Amino acid sequence: MSAALAWMGCGVCGALGAWARFRVGSGVMARWTGAFPLGTFVVNLSGGCALGVLTGLGLSGRGMLVLGTGLMGGYTTFSTWMVEDQRLGEDGEWTLVWLYLFGSMAAGLLATSLGWLIGSALA
Secondary structure, three states: OOHHHHHHHHHHHHHHHHHHHHHHHHHHHHHOOOOOOHHHHHHHHHHHHHHHHHHHOOOOHHHHHHHHHHHHHHHOOHHHHHHHHHHHHHOOOHHHHHHHHHHHHHHHHHHHHHHHHHHHHHO
């Protein structure tokens, strides 16, 4: 795969990842009534797991650029996670602030590790 094709693939996969993030996140939130931003939480955990699988499979180079950076980078969202945490703080939901902040990090590490183990087992 040429460098130009890889960069185009990265852009296309980034758009697909953003579309998938919207669909998954809004689908989860349509069924969730609590203040906890479960949609972004689910997106980031599933994206971390998927990226772990790609890493465990040994994907690198242009393949990782297209799928890891493009698709998973478009799918997962650090900025939304931070904005949602700030909004929880503005609403005085301090228990949820800390649960969301540290729970996302801990669960994200676990999900990514699980994905890496799965990918390594499949490789």
